[in-house]
Amino acid sequence: MVRDIMKDPLFLALPSSPATQADRAAAEDLLDTLRSNAGGCVGMAANMIGVSRRIIAFDNEGSYLLMFNPEIVKRSGPYEAEEGCLSLPGVRRARRYRSIKVRYQNEDFQIRLKTFTGWTAQIIQHEIDHCDGVLI
Numbered sequence: 001m002v003r004d005i006m007k008d009p010l011f012l013a014l015p016s017s018p019a020t021q022a023d024r025a026a027a028e029d030l031l032d033t034l035r036s037n038a039g040g041c042v043g044m045a046a047n048m049i050g051v052s053r054r055i056i057a058f059d060n061e062g063s064y065l066l067m068f069n070p071e072i073v074k075r076s077g078p079y080e081a082e083e084g085c086l087s088l089p090g091v092r093r094a095r096r097y098r099s100i101k102v103r104y105q106n107e108d109f110q111i112r113l114k115t116f117t118g119w120t121a122q123i124i125q126h127e128i129d130h131c132d133g134v135l136i
Contacts, residue, residue: 001032002029002033005087011047012130016045016131023068026049027068029051059123068104070103077099079097080094094136097121100117
């Protein structure tokens, strides 16, 4: 189900709770909402649809990837980026890293560890900031 985009900065500033298997329906809603906004959005966190859980979905080089409870465990190559967000007006500066290693749970809640680089790494960092209550 496609949901409305949350724009309340007070809600978005709250850190999200860990996701559980009971949050699978919310994850499907997140994917549906991301797909419906694909023209202007490459990633979303669950709090952007009003669900305060650590779930992100993003365009991973042409296909969507869903992560439950993502956590960056290693980063390298810092740089400054400018980013926009569906939840907040305007463009803001953000410190990002060219390469990140992420520990997360897949759709079957199996733990995965994967390294991402470039644009995909930037998207993931933006969405994990959402999970942490960091306003971009």
